Amino acid sequence: MQEILEQIQKLGIVPVVKIESLEDARPLAAALIEGGLPCAEVTFRTEEAEEAIHIIASEFPDMLIGAGTVLTIDQVDRAVNAGARFIVSPGLNPKVVRYCVEKGIPVVPGCANPSDIEQAIELGLKVVKFFPAEAAGGLNMIKAMSAPYGSIKFMPTGGITEKNLLSYLDFSQIIACGGSWMVKEELIHNGEFDKIKELTREAVMKMLG
Numbered sequence: 001m002q003e004i005l006e007q008i009q010k011l012g013i014v015p016v017v018k019i020e021s022l023e024d025a026r027p028l029a030a031a032l033i034e035g036g037l038p039c040a041e042v043t044f045r046t047e048e049a050e051e052a053i054h055i056i057a058s059e060f061p062d063m064l065i066g067a068g069t070v071l072t073i074d075q076v077d078r079a080v081n082a083g084a085r086f087i088v089s090p091g092l093n094p095k096v097v098r099y100c101v102e103k104g105i106p107v108v109p110g111c112a113n114p115s116d117i118e119q120a121i122e123l124g125l126k127v128v129k130f131f132p133a134e135a136a137g138g139l140n141m142i143k144a145m146s147a148p149y150g151s152i153k154f155m156p157t158g159g160i161t162e163k164n165l166l167s168y169l170d171f172s173q174i175i176a177c178g179g180s181w182m183v184k185e186e187l188i189h190n191g192e193f194d195k196i197k198e199l200t201r202e203a204v205m206k207m208l209g
């Protein structure tokens with residue numbers, strides 16, 4: 001597995017964030033670090049994503065920062081130039097995946113069924129995102145797909161909370177879970193960074209048992 005993906009596996013959770021205001025980038029990164037999860041997937045769902053990645057990557061060098069909702073090669077370039085160290089997408093776009101593979105950029109595309117996984121395998125991937133995890137069949141679906149595709153590892157995302165986190169992480173083919181429950185849009189919007197830190201810490205404590 002690529003080193004960045006190994007780091008993600010060690011962390012266990014990838015907080016998925018949507019940053020609407022650049023002012024939020026620093027306190028958000030600080031809250032995640034202080035909460036014990038020095039990692040974030042900043043989604044390209046806002047104009048601010050690229051600059052937010054740049055701010056976090058340059059001011060918080062210990063933070064493992066990636067880009068999410070990456071749908072085009074142009075966004076890959078913008079994300080990586082801004083400092084993103086991994087790329088996540090909701091689906092599997094072969095152009096985007098091939099581009100990342102050629103450039104050695106860790107990429108975790110969304111797969112929701114066996115056909116997606118076979119495409120990922122053909123493109124040389126060993127780790128995929130399972131999205132939208134709960135809606136697409138949850139842990140049962142991952143377990144069923146792990147039978148034929150034993151070498152593939154998953155990063156389920158979508159509908160994961162502190163309640164079902166451990167059931168996912170207990171399965172050996174899952175390297176980490178993505179989720180927004182500790183960095184919900186309204187918490188960021190309302191500047192509730194202490195709450196974000198607290199929810200992050202709770203999630204980390206849960207993983208530590």
Ligand code: 3PG
Binds near residue numbers: 090157159178180
């Ligand atoms: C997303 O793309 O929004 C992520 O999958 C996060 O999903 P969640 O908000 O259900 O955690």
